Amino acid sequence: MMKKGLLATALTASMLLSGAAVAADYVIDTEGAHASIQFKVSHLGYSFVAGRFNDFKGDFSFDADKVSDAKVNVTINTSSVDSNHAERDKHLRSPDFLNTGKFPQATFVSTSVVDQGNGAFLLNGDFTLNGVTKAIAIEANTVGEGQDPWGGYRAGFTGSAEFALKDYDIKMDLGPASSHVTLDLVVEGVRK
Numbered sequence: 205m206m207k208k209g210l211l212a213t214a215l216t217a218s219m220l221l222s223g224a225a226v227a228a229d230y231v232i233d234t235e236g237a238h239a240s241i242q243f244k245v246s247h248l249g250y251s252f253v254a255g256r257f258n259d260f261k262g263d264f265s266f267d268a269d270k271v272s273d274a275k276v277n278v279t280i281n282t283s284s285v286d287s288n289h290a291e292r293d294k295h296l297r298s299p300d301f302l303n304t305g306k307f308p309q310a311t312f313v314s315t316s317v318v319d320q321g322n323g324a325f326l327l328n329g330d331f332t333l334n335g336v337t338k339a340i341a342i343e344a345n346t347v348g349e350g351q352d353p354w355g356g357y358r359a360g361f362t363g364s365a366e367f368a369l370k371d372y373d374i375k376m377d378l379g380p381a382s383s384h385v386t387l388d389l390v391v392e393g394v395r396k
Contacts, residue, residue: 227267230359230393232278234261238360238392241280245369249381255287255296262312264393266359268349271319276327280310300376307335315339327363333372340365342389357395364388 232239242256262278283304285296297304314329323346331340342363349359365387369376377383 227265227270227273227275228357228359229265229396230263231396232260232262232264233358233392233394234259238390240388240390241278242388244386244388245384246381248379253287253292255285255293257281257284258286259284262391263396264391266393268346271325272317274314274317274325274327276312276314276329278312280312282308282310282333301374303334307333310334312340331367334374336372338367338371340367342387344389347392352394358392359395360390360392362388362390 239260240256241260242254244252244254247253257280259281260278262276264274264276266274282302283297285293285302285304287293287296296302299306310331310333312329312331314327316328318326318328320326325344325346327342327344329340329342330337342365344361344363347360347362350357352358366384367387368384370383
């Protein structure tokens with residue numbers, strides 16, 4: 205009777221453990237340039253200035269069966285701002301905008317994830333820019349995951365968010381049409 209009880213307990217534990225999904229940890233693949241942080245802001249309501257940050261790093265934890273348990277951490281070197289115009293980039297690095305001399309990094313740390321089904325989720329977190337930390341929400345989608353040709357395992361996502369410049373104490377005022385920035389994100393991670 206004791207052996208049957210132990211066997212039943214062992215089988216139950218084995219079934220629970222084999223069915224339990226475990227989140228995997230990933231490093232964002234910036235080395236292979238398979239991730240990007242791009243931005244867009246209206247230029248006086250007539251056009252758009254688009255650019256990117258060339259230097260950032262981060263990691264995340266993700267399990268497709270438990271999306272709400274995901275975690276994300278990203279650090280951006282703000283002086284790597286690149287709008288394809290040297291003089292404008294110099295101005296973007298100045299105290300008028302990013303103030304990179306005083307605040308060389310921007311960060312994002314997730315606080316919660318809301319699974320919206322069909323690969324869509326809302327990634328909530330604290331975004332720190334120009335020395336100010338505010339909550340921000342990123343509308344995200346799973347692109348896919350699986351083995352890569354080099355023996356690794358990858359997972360990829362896209363996302364977008366919008367924030368007001370004044371929320372981050374950016375004083376430069378280019379008018380109401382230029383008050384918000386849109387971020388477009390592409391994230392591909394390699395499982396550790």
